[in-house]
Amino acid sequence: MAPFTPPAADAMRAKLLLAARDEFAAVGIGGARIERIAAASASNKAQIFHYFGSKEGLFDALFAQTVAETFDQVPLDPEDLAEYAGRLHDHFVERPWIPRLATWHRLERAGTTPLEAVVESQRAVVAEVERAQRAGVVPRSFRAPVLLGLVVHLAAFWSAGSPEFETSVPAVTPARRRQIVVDAVAGVVGG
Template identity: 70%
Template sequence: MESCVVAMLARASTRAVHGTVAPRGWDLRKGPGSAVDWPRGRAAARAGPHRRLGCREIGTVVAMARFTPPAADAMRARLLLAARDEFAAVGLAAGRVERIGAAASSNKAQVFHYFGSKEGLFDALVAETVAETFAEAPIDTADLAAWAGRVHDSYVRRPWAQRLATWHRLERADGPLESVATSYADAVAEVEHAQRAGVLPRAFRPAVLLGLVLHTAAFWSATAPEYEPLVQAVTPPRRRQVVVDAVTALLGGKS
């Protein structure tokens, strides 16, 4: 099997064919990052087709080499899930990696292994939460009011999302996340395109209009506890309709 791996690497990399070392980070005998002589790799490359080495499942080997093992994906997912509960409840500063590790049936060393720091874990969680929102409710400039309703639904299903957003504004305002900024910039570009096409009114700048719609969609998820008794009679279906109606009014009746 090792000769199969060597042959695959030799054919995949000019360095492995013509040089004296394996491609960076691909020594399966000593671990990632080492550079050792692979004479059989060069011999395999000269030998030609992989079948001369008896390699029948080279596709499987390639897949194993290139992709993160499922166990690692599962561990990362458990850490993010535990971090979600921790950070949504107490924020970044008060959050404890020991509790996150224990809740994930792991330890704090794994937090640093996967995310580098507590801040790195928090940032990854916020970025993933925003990505999930846009994945659940892709922007629809042809019917922005209906889209606001779907964003509202997403926040209702994931009450932690707005809590994380609040903690992010309070504790990480000096560290904007590139992936989140890109998501917002892409959405603003779509709104601007729709305005130029006459689909959306131009009373507000594209970024301002998008922000107003997003904040309207998040209204019920961000209501202060002191304000909640004043609107507790408003049923969940009616709350959703309020969001849709408010955005429709914002657009001048054009949705």
């Protein structure tokens, strides 16, 4: 059977998003240049505006896709939130652009209308935590959205550190960093 070939429009959209990922992760929305994204994707500015409407629309589409892919690739295990955080930590280490995009999103998209696709992705995961709390699998020491936020932020702890912080922990190995995340989340959930 021949491999699936996406329609040309889907392939071009994917190329634009990939080029945008690298550009936005490096310099944010304000520093990103449509010309560089177009060149990196072997496309042109008109295609970007056709598919996404604006540079901000391109960033929003990329961020929403990144969040959805993260939740898909690292499925929540409400029965073991500590190990889920460890796997999420691994995901961020392997894909350093994700914490960078999240930082740019917080810095440059604060005060804008929340992205409905991101809200929906988070809503589904929060619902899983709520079900686990009702079943007695996860403690109710925090409301489900707060608990999920703590887990995600602890998973990203090492990815979000400043260069100055890094100088105080140079001997902490990658394996130890992961274990610190797992232990911290276990402490939060009381495990």
